[in-house]
Amino acid sequence: MATETHEATSACVNSSGNAVGMPQLCGDWFGNQIFWLAIALVVLYFILSRIALPRIAAVLAERQGTITNDLAAAEDLKARATEAEEAYKQALADAKAEAQKIIAETKASIKEDLDRANEEADTKIKAKTAEGEKKIAEIREGALDAVKEVAKDVTAELVASMGQKADGRSVSAAVNARMKG
Amino acid sequence: MRPARAETKGRRMATEAQGADSGGLLFHPMDQFIVRPLFGDGAVGLFTLTNVTLWMAIAVAAVFALLVLGTSKRAIVPGRTQSIAELAYDFVRKMVEDVAGKDALPFFPYIMTLFMFIVFANFLGLLPMAFTTTSHLAVTVVLALLVFVTVTVLGFVRHGAGFLGLFWITAAPLPLRPILALIEVISYFVRPVSHSVRLMGNMMAGHAVIKVFAAFAPMIALSVGVGILVTPLSILAISAVYALEVLVAFIQAYVFTILTCVYLRDALHPHH
Amino acid sequence: MEGDIVQMGAYIGAGLACTGMGGAAVGVGHVVGNYLSGALRNPSAAGGQIATMFIGIAFSEALGIFSFLVALLLMFAV
Secondary structure, X not given: OOOOOOOOOOOOEOOOOOEOOOHHHOXXXXXXXXXXXXXXXXXXXXHHHHHHHHHHHHHHHHHHHHHHHHHHHHHHHHHHHHHHHHHHHHHHHHHHHHHHHHHHHHHHHHHHHHHHHHHHHHHHHXXXXXXHHHHHHHHHHHHHHHHHHHHHHHHHHXXXXXXXXXXXXXXXHHHHHHHHO | OHHHHHHHHHHXXXXXXXXXXXXXXXXOOOHHHOOOEOOOOOOOOOOOOEHXXXXXXXXXXHHHHHHHHOOOOOOXXXXXXXXXXXXXXXXXXHHHHXXXXXXXXXXXXXXXXXXXXXXXXXXXXXXXOOOOHHHOHHHHHHHHHHHHHHHHHHHHHXXXXXXXXXXXXXXXXHHHHHHHHHHHHHHHHHHHHHHHHHHHHHHHHHHHHHHHHHHHOOHHHHOHHHHHHHHHHHHHHHHHHHHHHHHHHHHHHHHHHHHHHHHHHHHXXXXX | OOOOHHHHHHHHHHHHHHHHHHHHHHXXXXXXXXXXXXXXXXXHHHHHHHHHHHHHHHHHHHHHHHHHHHHHHHHHHO
């Protein structure tokens, strides 16, 4: 070997730092690898079994619990929502019925008022008509009397112009008889 | 015999390295698996801080960041990091429950440790310049042997000699049973081998193939005529293999974990 | 000439060992193909069998990895 001057650190590595044969089969390194592997595995085992796995298990269990609770709560809320909807529908129906009732009542009362007003107006009109008729009758009566008076006066004048003395009593009797006639 | 062969090998590599200086292609697909001390160039001892230490520490830190810091808010509605942490938790837990059964749940932290470590080691190994800890036989063999020992001990503790019923298949005709038992015993002891070599082989193979294609990429600097075809092709191949490696990194972690679950089920319920 | 006859044999052996990976590829394809044809016939049962499919792939692929390992051992460790 030309480079014998360099001290090879292991039988498995030549002087230029290249592997001799399979490094996997180099017995010089077994102890070191096994030692550090043992430490790594023990450390890892304690990390996992003491800290990591219990923590993840707790988190998963907690999540499962939360999910179950949330599902129950959701179920509850859904039931309540259904209930609320029912109540709302009921209220709506009630309100509609109430409104219907109020409308009917109002209609009835308006009709009543209208009828009453009509009736009142009718009676007033009747009263006025009666009054008017009475007045007409009175006026007609008054006119008859005036005609009788005029007729008497005319008769008396006629009689007087004929040269005779008119007797007031007989004139009015004659006029009355004629007027009845 | 071996030292001599290593020396010839060393000479060969040395000539290659010299060739590189004069503009040759460099093929060192295995150099990425060398264990190096982080500080200095000393020999690698048992407690030396090496790139193995560094990348395992990064993997542990990444798992810590994801599973502990990511969930520190304990949010009911999870954020992005917490979602990933919960996804990983659910994924492994479901795997343990479905494959190994409910009574395997005490082993869930152990399996989660394996899965998180392997998946992070695999993905971190895909970073350029990174060291893939799971591509080393020593690492995967320890992981697989841990599973093998756990499963065997658990089986005998739970069922005593009844655990041997795993090898005595009562569904088969009686004359066949001894032969089947032999096969079952062999396959039982091959389990840790295949379990570890599968992971290590997959991780190493992809990385080595990427390195081989990467060595072809600078061909255009040597010869424009050949390089104009080879360089784009090798870059395309690197991208394709890298994409495959991303998939493999996850699938191998998944397969390692699910096989652990299968072995665990065998230990808990040996009577098929 | 560099190297020796042992190295030549090792390299040839490594190349031959790689043919085993083709077998693993056929096996994995077979597993996934059969899974798919079953899944398309009965999609409702498909989801539960993905894990089983991956276990099958893993077993099949392991043998390919073994041959790959043999190749590597021949190349680098013999």
